[in-house]
Amino acid sequence: MLPIAGSAPAERADAARNRQKILRAAAKLVATRGVESLALDEVAAAAGVGVGTVYRRYPDRGALAQALLDEQEREFQTAFMSGPPPLGPGAPAGERIRAFVHAFVDRLETEGKLLMVAETETPMARFATGAYRLHHSHLAMLIAEAHPDIDAAFRADALMAPLAAAQYVYQRENGMSVEQIKAGFDQLLS
Incomplete structure (x- = not known):
């Protein structure tokens, strides 16, 4: 979910690193292949993290898009x-x-x-x-x-x-x- 401006959830350092990897990989996929190609398994592969890591944070494409x-x-x-x-x-x-x-x-x-x-x-x-x-x-x-x-x-x-x-x-x-x-x-x- 999109937080209201100024609020940020606390997160472990490794979780923050994984989140940044996932978001960078997803943004790159969207920029190069379009929104239609946004798939969680491809994002995981591009980010170098397990698919479960992506799904735990973003249960679907909508959450990742948000x-x-x-x-x-x-x-x-x-x-x-x-x-x-x-x-x-x-x-x-x-x-x-x-x-x-x-x-x-x-x-x-x-x-x-x-x-x-x-x-x-x-x-x-x-x-x-x-x-x-x-x-x-x-x-x-x-x-x-x-x-x-x-x-x-x-x-x-x-x-x-x-x-x-x-x-x-x-x-x-x-x-x-x-x-x-x-x-x-x-x-x-x-």
């Missing part, structure tokens, strides 16, 4: 929690909502296929991560500020649904541009 996305997730969280406006604090809630959605789309453009593996490998995985819960809570808080008369949690769900990586990858593979997708969100927000 780990590969950890640094980008931390940067994204930092940007919307404490970065400059309009994504970060200091702008009106409506502007921050739009900035969040647009930044999320930008992230999907660069990390969509890996996010899709992280979100879909295990049923309901998308909703189980701390990252998703933080994204949802952040949106709900901004929505409640901008529109105190509506159900902010439901509206946050409604905005997060089309930000699912599988939806985004599908749209892009079927000819939608990033600009069209952002414009569609702008229409939803108006």
Whole structure:
């Protein structure tokens, strides 16, 4: 699972070394052969560790994909929690909502296929991560500020649904541009 920015579990030195080997090998495989080729047994071989070592830490491709996305997730969280406006604090809630959605789309453009593996490998995985819960809570808080008369949690769900990586990858593979997708969100927000 992706931790909330700033938190890090304690780990033995040998486990930390193995984790780094596994993540480097997985990142190299993804970079050279694509996300579709991410297989835990191949990662183990490339990392020079046993398959059991990989499976104990990452029970499926989705968990490994989440780990590969950890640094980008931390940067994204930092940007919307404490970065400059309009994504970060200091702008009106409506502007921050739009900035969040647009930044999320930008992230999907660069990390969509890996996010899709992280979100879909295990049923309901998308909703189980701390990252998703933080994204949802952040949106709900901004929505409640901008529109105190509506159900902010439901509206946050409604905005997060089309930000699912599988939806985004599908749209892009079927000819939608990033600009069209952002414009569609702008229409939803108006």
